[in-house]
């Protein structure tokens with residue numbers, strides 16, 4: 001089978017690494033890909049939201065399966081685009097249709113879904129430019145900190161957590177009236193603050209049944225001790241040590257099952273990954289957010305623990321027979337540490353040569369913002385490379401990641417030295 005992966009991050013390199021191991025995969029394309037995917041697949045330089053260009057590529061190479069990495073093409077309706085086209089409708093697309101992708105595309109839509117299906121989550125109200133004053137009044141009824149979320153996609157930056165009421169009001173106005181996050185903040189969801197520890201839960205569904213994948217914990221802040229600005233993710237660990245068997249059962253019963261049932265009841269067509277951001281409040285799980293794709297860098301620790309052939313799983317999803325598949329998980333822990341360009345998540349330089357990759361032993365470097373330039377590999381983004389390792393414990397795995405990072409170099413290379421510090 002010929003397969004296409006859309007995207008260019010560490011997540012997509014990990015998908016390529018896993019798919020390339022499948023005997024069912026004869027030829028693999030990644031668009032646009034990076035220096036990591038270039039080693040195991042054919043990169044094609046196109047934009048993941050350029051559906052017409054994707055169509056040309058799919059027809060030209062008889063591509064039978066498309067695995068969508070990031071959320072943008074899903075929220076813009078790539079799956080529907082394929083279904084609506086006579087030449088493309090037979091292609092298996094892994095990712096939900098547009099109506100279901102709204103679970104990530106609109107925070108308000110997600111909150112309404114959660115409440116409609118009685119899934120535990122924070123109390124909320126949403127506001128737009130016509131009722132800013134009501135937003136102020138609602139903030140006055142809450143205790144700090146105040147959680148403000150831009151309704152639409154804002155590249156992971158649309159959530160503000162503020163300690164001060166006046167600041168919260170000012171930011172609400174900034175978002176709604178001054179379009180701080182563009183159209184994404186033309187609506188704002190104000191939420192009750194939940195105090196607890198977060199984890200990410202991953203579910204595969206064909207729209208009828210579901211399979212749970214290993215949990216992971218992502219380290220989002222740039223600074224050690226979880227300080228400083230939010231990033232796409234600086235490292236991850238799987239499994240999550242504090243997610244006991246009992247807690248996982250609560251997640252499955254109270255969150256996963258009603259989510260899958262809710263998709264069915266609401267006629268939201270879903271064939272793909274559901275990423276549920278969960279917060280553990282006391283001993284109870286509550287939903288922070290839905291994403292309609294895998295996480296990055298969570299993929300870099302979840303897929304390495306998946307023993308089952310992922311192409312077989314994807315085929316089963318596409319044919320709505322996921323219930324026939326056994327998911328086998330590696331019992332070892334996996335960890336990843338993200339190497340980033342100095343300055344990220346604010347301004348940073350690109351084009352720096354990355355050296356030392358040939359000295360890595362017993363870790364897997366998943367390339368992210370890195371590309372091939374001549375005979376060199378150079379940085380092309382903020383998050384450059386995720387160094388993944390296995391271990392009998394996460395401590396053992398993380399040690400291997402750090403030992404290998406010592407061998408790597410690029411100008412202004414930065415990373416967090418405390419992944420797992422809080423566990």
Ligand code: AMP
Pocket residue numbers: 122147149156159191192193194195198277288289
């Ligand atoms: P989101 O994009 O909805 O995942 O929010 C980004 C981050 O903000 C989350 O990972 C949490 O750390 C934090 N967050 C979001 N909603 C809440 C909430 N209701 N209470 C506490 N923290 C939150």
Ligand code: GLY
Pocket residue numbers: 218232233291294295296297298
């Ligand atoms: N690491 C968080 C995300 O992928 O959204």
